[in-house]
């Protein structure tokens with residue numbers, strides 16, 4: 001049972017054990033709440049004889065005190081077992097999820113959009129939290145305690161017990177039947193919600209483009225429709241749920257009626273005493289109460305199945321794993337007949353072989369969509385290649401732990417990611433234990449010092465979400481400073497100086513020349529002028545290496561590279577007129 005609970009509700013071993021304790025706590029609490037019924041039964045038996053013996057008064061007083069004490073103890077045990085441990089467990093679940101996301105291959109994130117993942121981490125976690133603290137323990141506890149009470153009732157009088165119990169299987173069958181219908185309704189609800197969240201997120205991310213293209217109104221129209229769909233579907237879902245739960249609860253209430261009816265007949269026939277009749281009426285009014293709530297809980301537990309599946313999909317996804325200790329000899333990167341596709345059937349690289357040597361600069365060039373970025377991603381194991389091998393210093397990248405492998409790389413992308421933190425901490429990301437002096441030295445090399453000194457709080461200036469308070473060129477210089485700070489033996493650059501002005505470009509180019517000395521450098525180049533001095537050019541076209549060699553070699557071959565150089569020369573002559 002522990003294993004099943006762990007898997008189904010994304011619980012740790014400790015959390016699953018706490019849930020079983022919560023079942024016991026709710027059961028005990030429900031049973032303790034039946035004690036006043038026992039006392040009332042005793043009292044009624046004396047009152048029917050028109051006297052309460054004096055020596056029994058103490059029994060009732062002690063009975064009431066003990067009952068009150070037991071209620072307090074069992075309620076606090078239930079509280080501790082359900083709420084406290086659940087919230088501790090929720091923290092564990094969110095951490096496990098975050099840790100898992102850290103280890104998943106990027107291909108997983110390609111399949112899932114951000115709104116979907118955020119929803120799983122925030123909303124699904126919160127739902128499972130409520131389920132673990134309320135719905136599931138109350139449902140299971142009510143089920144066990146009611147079964148025990150029902151067994152007791154059958155010993156007392158089987159005919160009256162039958163009159164009280166027949167409604168239970170019918171009520172639960174109705175809610176159980178709702179599983180298929182509600183499963184589909186809930187799946188649709190999630191889909192509508194995700195489409196809506198996605199729309200809101202996309203709208204916020206693209207607000208600048210929407211406004212500049214006068215698209216804000218039509219986008220809002222589309223978004224309004226998505227919000228209306230969520231609203232409409234939520235009403236349908238609530239209505240369907242209420243229809244099942246309310247009918248089941250009404251059936252349950254019929255139990256009181258049948259106990260009264262069967263009891264009256266048996267009483268008139270003299271087959272039961274008034275006291276037995278009274279006892280059954282007392283028990284059924286109390287016994288159905290947790291079941292009424294349980295029916296609602298059962299419907300809710302059924303409805304979160306989809307959320308649990310979504311969570312399980314993340315938690316059971318294969319991680320990118322590998323050896324912790326790199327055993328590379330040097331830092332040559334070798335692609336040997338590498339093939340790769342992001343999606344099945346859409347081959348992006350079909351047969352790529354080349355070597356990027358340590359101490360040399362290798363430039364990847366070629367037409368847009370040829371596979372340059374993909375090659376650089378595979379080299380750093382952001383994705384795993386499907387066929388062929390990629391080695392770094394003779395070590396297959398697929399056999400090494402991704403984080404260990406990435407410690408060998410400094411990466412400068414075109415789209416720089418910055419965090420809402422100080423500029424100092426944003427550069428320190430390159431090397432988390434770097435001193436302030438080291439950070440400042442790296443920033444100087446990347447020509448960042450001037451603009452940082454002009455910021456309101458200098459090095460302690462918060463740079464806004466994703467560095468929104470910095471210009472494109474400044475962002476790129478921060479990213480280059482990170483690479484200087486990390487000073488890793490392999491450098492991957494995606495046209496690192498593309499958004500720099502002429503002044504900055506020449507200063508940084510000088511620094512980059514220092515940075516890349518004796519390293520393995522793989523650059524994705526778009527401007528042919530910058531690759532003129534590299535050691536090797538690899539031309540990628542349609543997922544294969546179309547040409548490779550030194551710039552001089554390739555120029556003399558009159559192939560794609562030569563053609564691209566000529567085109568760029570022509571485009572440099574272009575002017576606005």
Ligand SMILES: Nc1ncnc2c1ncn2[C@@H]1O[C@H](COP(=O)(O)OP(=O)(O)OP(=O)(O)O)[C@@H](O)[C@H]1O
Pocket residue numbers: 110342343348366367368369370371372373374375
């Ligand atoms: N995450 C992804 N999921 C699916 N397909 C992708 C993904 N990234 C890239 N592709 C596809 O892979 C192919 C190669 O893309 P890649 O970005 O490697 O080319 P590139 O040569 O770097 O292009 P560019 O010069 O325009 O940046 C393209 O057809 C692209 O649409």
